[in-house]
Structures are given as structure tokens and as C-alpha cells.
Amino acid sequence: MSALRGRVLWPISPDRAVMLPDGVVEPGLLTPRPAGTGDPDPVEGTIVPAFSDWHFHWVQLGLPPADGKRLLTWLRESAWPAEERFSDVHHAAAEAPAAIERLYAAGTVAGAAYGSPHVESADAFLRAAPPSFICGPALMTDGEPDALRQPLPHAVAGLRRLVTRHPRRTVVSPRFGPSVRPEAMAALGQFARSAGLFIQAHLAETPDEIVQALGLHPDAGDYTAIYENAGLIGSRTLLGHAIHVSDDELRRIAAARGIVVHCPSSNGALGSGRMPLERLRAAGVRWVLGSDVGAGPSLCMLDAVSAALEVHDGHAELTAVEALHRATVGPAGLFSGSEGRRLRRLGDRPGALVIETPDVELSERDPEVWIRSWVDRWRATGDAGIIRTANWDRRGDVRHSVGPTA
Ligand SMILES: [Zn+2]
Numbered sequence: 001m002s003a004l005r006g007r008v009l010w011p012i013s014p015d016r017a018v019m020l021p022d023g024v025v026e027p028g029l030l031t032p033r034p035a036g037t038g039d040p041d042p043v044e045g046t047i048v049p050a051f052s053d054w055h056f057h058w059v060q061l062g063l064p065p066a067d068g069k070r071l072l073t074w075l076r077e078s079a080w081p082a083e084e085r086f087s088d089v090h091h092a093a094a095e096a097p098a099a100i101e102r103l104y105a106a107g108t109v110a111g112a113a114y115g116s117p118h119v120e121s122a123d124a125f126l127r128a129a130p131p132s133f134i135c136g137p138a139l140m141t142d143g144e145p146d147a148l149r150q151p152l153p154h155a156v157a158g159l160r161r162l163v164t165r166h167p168r169r170t171v172v173s174p175r176f177g178p179s180v181r182p183e184a185m186a187a188l189g190q191f192a193r194s195a196g197l198f199i200q201a202h203l204a205e206t207p208d209e210i211v212q213a214l215g216l217h218p219d220a221g222d223y224t225a226i227y228e229n230a231g232l233i234g235s236r237t238l239l240g241h242a243i244h245v246s247d248d249e250l251r252r253i254a255a256a257r258g259i260v261v262h263c264p265s266s267n268g269a270l271g272s273g274r275m276p277l278e279r280l281r282a283a284g285v286r287w288v289l290g291s292d293v294g295a296g297p298s299l300c301m302l303d304a305v306s307a308a309l310e311v312h313d314g315h316a317e318l319t320a321v322e323a324l325h326r327a328t329v330g331p332a333g334l335f336s337g338s339e340g341r342r343l344r345r346l347g348d349r350p351g352a353l354v355i356e357t358p359d360v361e362l363s364e365r366d367p368e369v370w371i372r373s374w375v376d377r378w379r380a381t382g383d384a385g386i387i388r389t390a391n392w393d394r395r396g397d398v399r400h401s402v403g404p405t406a
Pocket of ligand 1: 055056057202240292
């Protein structure tokens with residue numbers, strides 16, 4: 001089967017969603033179309049695009065909630081110990097298939113993942129994941145903890161092996177400023193550019209982190225310059241968080257066509273602050289949404305949508321249609337030219353969800369009302385109402401995964 005038919009709500013841009021009482025979505029179709037003869041029977045529920053999560057740490061799945069711990073404490077007490085276990089390649093291989101099942105259950109069929117610093121963790125994830133996911137080891141050549149640090153030549157040799165196995169899906173991922181010194185950052189930038197790879201890193205999540213980062217990079221004028229000086233910011237770069245940034249940094253990120261991944265649920269859990277969405281808009285910075293699990297409390301991107309609507313209320317313009325767009329099909333439009341073609345090959349329309357039709361008048365034609373009703377249910381019950389996650393495989397067939405949301 002290569003199409004889904006039923007009631008459809010499909011954001012096609014940040015400010016517009018198509019609603020059809022009887023529509024069809026299928027691979028390669030940019031916009032849903034009305035159903036006709038020969039289409040399959042309609043499904044119960046409402047069809048929306050499947051989620052894309054552009055910032056999560058698959059090796060941190062299942063960690064206890066951050067519970068108000070701040071970033072650097074949480075990393076030391078929760079994240080590092082969890083990631084140290086991935087030094088065992090068998091642990092990574094055993095955990096990866098379950099991680100993919102959890103992503104499907106949460107409605108996510110595409111996105112960008114961090115592994116632990118061990119290259120085998122990224123390899124295990126990419127082997128288990130459909131082609132719409134990209135991943136890289138969270139590289140740490142300096143800083144704490146001892147157990148996760150590795151010399152630069154070792155890290156680069158690992159990346160080379162990963163690129164050989166996954167040439168289009170390897171992400172060069174210097175974890176953050178405090179974990180990679182300038183010479184190593186420059187070498188990673190060179191490697192990423194020469195191989196034409198995606199890049200991801202954390203940017204200016206908390207003031208403490210910024211102090212640590214600039215301590216290791218005394219010549220960088222600000223956090224953004226740490227990556228900029230290494231040639232790591234371009235149209236294939238995903239920068240997580242970008243909370244404590246100046247207008248000048250935002251202007252430079254926009255000029256380089258970097259993409260900020262906004263992780264509002266994680267930022268709330270760690271008390272990191274509010275990403276200044278209104279300033280990103282003013283600077284013209286492109287952005288998408290991510291869960292940042294394990295610091296983020298849920299793998300379900302409806303939680304990120306909900307947190308975004310909540311945190312920007314009264315501060316920045318944000319509609320539910322735009323939030324859903326940036327958690328689903330939106331990212332595909334961000335990558336133009338060769339990156340766009342590459343992502344389309346990876347599957348920029350990788351799937352759809354069938355979710356319970358909200359308790360609204362079916363004659364209601366405002367998608368904002370429908371999406372906010374889903375968000376309200378999520379807030380009240382922690383249930384996204386996902387009936388089915390459908391992802392299209394390489395042949396265009398639908399694969400189904402049914403389960404509760406994570
Ligand atoms: Zn993160």
C-alpha cells in the first residue's frame with residue numbers, strides 16, 4: 001500500500017495548512033489531494049504528517065527527568081554515565097532497534113540524532129534506522145569526563161569509517177564548545193566540508209556553558225565564533241538551542257544559512273531560558289523543532305509543539321500551524337539545492353500519522369483550532385492519540401508501527 005486516505009490536516013507552509021474531509025497522502029505528493037475512485041478505504045482518525053525530530057540523543061533515551069537540574073550538573077550526573085555504557089559495542093547494537101521502535105511509537109520517522117562519542121553508537125543507530133534519519137557521534141576531544149574523551153586522530157578515524165558505511169547520513173557532531181578545542185574544531189570543520197557532510201552542535205544553551213566554552217576558545221569573540229572560525233556553520237549545519245545569543249551572532253548565523261534547532265521542552269526541563277524567537281525572526285534565522293531527549297522530557301514532538309506555544313505566548317508570534325509545520329514537514333523546505341535533493345532522497349515526506357480526531361465540530365475549518373485541541377489533550381493526558389505511524393520505505397510501501405506515545 002502506498003497511500004493513506006481519510007480526514008487530512010497537513011501544514012504545507014509555516015502559515016498554511018490544508019484540511020480535507022476525505023483526502024489522500026502518499027509519497028512524493030507535496031500536498032494532499034481529494035480522494036477519488038481507486039483510492040483505498042478511508043482510515044478512522046485524522047491524517048497528519050509524521051514528526052521529524054532534528055535534535056535528540058538516542059543514547060540518552062529513558063533517562064530520568066532533569067527535574068530542575070541545570071545543564072552542566074545534569075550532564076555530569078545523568079548523561080555522561082549513560083553514554084559511557086556505549087563504549088560496549090554490544091550495548092549499542094542491542095539498544096538501537098528498541099530506540100527506533102520508541103521513535104515510531106512517538107510518531108517520529110525522520111531527524112538528526114547524536115550518539116555517544118563512540119562511533120559504534122552512531123553506526124548501530126544508522127543500521128537500525130530508516131534512511132530518513134541522520135546521526136553522528138557526539139565528539140569530545142577535550143574537557144570532562146575522562147571516560148568519554150578521545151584523541152582527535154581517533155575521532156577522525158572513526159568518522160572516516162562511519163562515512164564509508166553511511167556516506168549520506170553521517171553528521172559531524174562536535175558536542176559543544178567545552179568539549180572540542182580550536183585546533184580539533186578546525187580539523188572537524190575541514191573534514192565535514194571536504195566530505196560534504198551535515199554538521200550539528202550545541203550553541204549557547206546556558207551562561208555557565210558559555211563561560212566554559214570561551215575558556216577553551218579564548219580567541220573566539222562569542223560562542224558562535226567557535227564554530228564559525230572552524231568553518232562549521234553553513235546551510236547543512238543544525239545548531240541546537242541558541243538561547244543566549246546576541247543579535248550579531250544571529251545575523252551571522254542567518255548569513256551563513258545555518259539552521260537553529262529549537263528545543264523548548266528541554267530548555268524548560270533544564271531551566272535554560274527561552275530561545276528569543278522574535279529575535280531569530282528579525283535576523284532571518286531558519287529554525288526547526290527538536291525534542292533534545294534525554295534532557296527533553298518526551299520523545300513525542302507534540303510535547304515540543306506544546307512547549308513552543310506555551311513559552312513564546314506573549315513574547316513572539318507563533319501559531320499552532322507553524323509549530324506543527326516545524327515539527328513535521330517543515331525541515332524539508334529548509335534545505336535547498338544539493339542539500340534539499342539529498343534530504344528528499346532521505347525522505348523529506350517520509351510518512352504520516354493517523355491520530356484521533358479531536359473533540360471539535362467537524363465543520364470547524366480552522367486548522368489552528370484542531371491542532372490546539374491535540375495540544376490540549378496532550379497537556380491534560382500525556383497522550384498524543386496516535387493510532388498509527390506510517391513511514392514509506394524505499395519502494396513507497398507503507399510500513400506501520402502502532403503503539404503508545406513515549
Ligand atoms: Zn542536545
